[in-house]
Amino acid sequence: MEAIISGQAGVALLLLGEERFASIHAGETDVLIPRSRGDFPFLFGGAGDLQFLEDASHADVIERFQIVQKQADALHLTLILLDPELSNEVRNDAADDLEDLYGLREILEHVECVLFARPLPLSADLVGALNLTDHDSFPRLRPFLLRLRDVQGIIRQVYSTWEQIAGGAFDAADPAREFAGAMVREGVFRDLVLALLNGTPIADVYLRVMINPHLTRLSNRRRILTDWFTRFSDLDEDSLPRSEEEGEERLADHEWDTRKAAEKRRSAHHRGIDREDVRSKIESQKTAIVALMRKSNLALTRKRIEELIAYQKTRGETVFICKSLCDLAQQAKDLGLHSLQLELTQRSIEEKPDDGWSWSQHADALLRNGRPREALVAYDQAEGFAGGVVTRNGRAETLRAMNRLDEALAAYDEAIRDFPEDVVARNGRAETFRAMNRLDEALDAYDQAIRDFPADIFARSGRAETLRAMNRLDEALAAYNEAIRAFPGDVVARNGRAETLRAMNRLDEALDAYNEAIRAFPDNVVARNGRAETLRAMNRLDEALDAYDEAIRDLPNSVVTRSGRAETLRAMNRLGEALDAYDEAIRDFPAEVVARNGRAWVLALLGRTHEALESLPVSFPVTAQDWIGFHMRGMIQLRRGDADTAIQTFQKGIELDANPSQRDFFCSALAVAQLRKKQYQMAREVIASIARPSLQVEVNLLNLHAFGALGDQNRAREAYELLSRRAPPQTLELAGELQRRYIFRLAPRHDDDWVLQAELECVRQAA
């Protein structure tokens, strides 16, 4: 018999024979109601999901009807879960039902077929849905929501290419909609998104679509699909089948090849080893190792790694061991365990010295561990073993970290020339321009990257960051807002937005933004640190400390968090505890310079300036972090009263630091030193040379001092007025003191030493 089924209408109409009809209804599938054909519009009115079954038995119809009904419910419940206008109670109920429904693969796939066809509209609250669904209680639903979040960029790409095709391929809106509707129902959008996500051949998707019997009636489908699919890079039009028969043949061949490959893997080729079983065991061991890394149980982590290597040695080729080691190294890197990352990659190149990928990973680990020269050598090795674009980009990044910015730029240009489809090189090039303080060029480079790679979030975030560096904060905010709208699942843009609000001194909003980011991404250390830093900027130091403590407890492997906590203790004048906190951070992260520089400053505040200077590197600075240490040296020299030496240090930094974006930090510190020495005119000239837009607060403070001391009250007043519009809380007292002295001409409240220390603190915080 034939039947028409609709999950939305909750009815199946059975065509029993000549003019004989009957219906089955949701909730009562055992009841058959005789119908006439006149009932059709009444039964299905308003429903858009009709399915037509042919040559089906009664049992088939009922089975199919029940599935279709669940599919319709699941789709609607998913939309309910994403609907921010509904109460949490309703959304929770929907989540509970979905957790059950998603136990059936067919249900989940149906929802994906629909939701993967369009980017989520702005009104979808995916973040809220994730907040309502923890992994323990929703082991099926939550991974689906995370996947939905993660594929939005790809969905956008697939949909936008479809829109471009549809605009030219159809004469009117209706045929375009009909074509698209069929594609959605048959899961073509979904298959394409998943192929792009997983890196599987798009040609396979094309073949399956071409022989799908439900799509054969669509006119011009070959031309339209070919045009659409060839927009995705790995597909070459000449390789596509010219007819359905050829397509069927090739699909059959492909499936045969796939079966044969699977059989081969399962064969006795490796002494009777079941490859699938081995692979599964390895993955399971790796998962356990990563769990140990998260808990920072490094002794046990290392033990398990040895066990894994031993296991793999008896069961596979060395290249798989290297793959495991590199995968684990990447995980260690993501968790901030840079030493472990280095160990793992070192082991990998020992296992297989001619593996280009291992060398590339090792180079990255060396860079993370502050050994850039060795990283360059390792990248050269990787290149020698056919490293590819990752090696090229890594090398360019290393050059940038070494402040060899012209060479970094040249390296990125080469990578772009040889790998034009690679977005990482484009972003790297833009970032290099930013490091060179060539901000307009950085902006252009990001704009180009966005045009060519609209689905790339990093280009958008990079652009917004550049606008922030140019002090075009409103535009930066707008750019971040747009990036968040386009990529609601991305945390980088959210953090960037929060940081921009902080730079605008909109601290309450910054706090809200960080809170939101943390709710959506509780494991993101940048958001956690940002929140704590914002609390510190608001002088809510106890809360800042609590926030850092919490972050350290949940995410123990971040040196930035540890340093942030120490810095907060310093701000609370709990200098002994601040020193202890820095000591701990250095012990756990010996390669990290951030903690060393912070510790040096605390020693200086404790009056232990000699010790502070001893703790800083004495070798010639190479990397950006080295130069920050050099800057700190000058600051400590100034703090202990040795202004002349400090001036020499700062002047060297200006002259020799190849990173132009750091030059201005030396200039501001030099100006402070010259003000201390009452060299007001020289200080004025140095201040005038500071171009960095993000140092405007410091520039205005120093100008207020310099002009005021030079007797130029008008310009001092001007500087004060500019300052008062955006001065963060911690500069207010200093600004007030300078105003008192130089504008109101009143007796100072604080002495000159106090002013010096306050100016130093201001400049140090900005650096």
Add this chain to the structure above:
Amino acid sequence: MTVSDKCPFCNYDIPRTEVQCPHCARPSRFPNVLDASDDTEKQSLDRRHQTAIQEADVRGCGTQVRQFEAEAACSRAVLARSVLVVEQLATSDCQLYATYYKTIRAGVRVPTGEKWDKLRGVTDLALFGDKNKDQICFAALSLDSVGLDNYGECSLTARDDMIAHRASVFEENSVKFMERHKIAFAEAHDLPKGFRAPWDDRARLCTTKLAAAIHTTTTAADFPMLLLKPGKTSDDDDFVEVHIWGPMTVRTFERVIVRRKKNHPRKSILKALGERLKRYQVPLQVM
């Protein structure tokens, strides 16, 4: 043969099926209401109505019939739909739902082939002309806001002020009427007169149809079942059909009643529906 009217504004002839004057573009013409308001329809209905009242008086139940007519004047158009269709209606202005439901709906058609031919004519619904067949929504008159739940577990009661100007009534299921009277779809424009009326005249149509079923023992409590009687099969359903022209949204309705059967519809979906309807001050009642 197409019936023509004169545009009340520019006075030119317009085919009855046009929803807007092609000459002066003045809108809001409802062909179903114009057909039902046709003079010959009115006269035929008047005659039948008069006959029905006279016969009721002779049987001694004129009072009951007049009472029924007074009640029928307060009847409502009730649509029966599934809960998911109602949910779509309630979310039609919400981009989140509209985005995805539009994509599913696009391009759904009855397949080609002999097996499906028996449904093709019905889906075309030539009653209202090929051009306007998609504009008509079907409902049933009801005195207790409960519709024909064999067509859907939700009964949606339309607001009078939202439909009065664009609704007409037909004495029974129009498709069955045509089948019974062996009227081909091609002749649908030429139906027997006196079996339809504009909305404001519905009470007279109801009386005309049902007067013969009212007796001296009939009370007001019997009126709802008299007006709308669901049968075991749709052939046995007896109701006065309402044709409402044009679009509907959640604001078109004043009440929704849901009959749950076993575990359908899901409580989670009903809760969401209830919350949404509350926003539009449309009460939801679950039975």
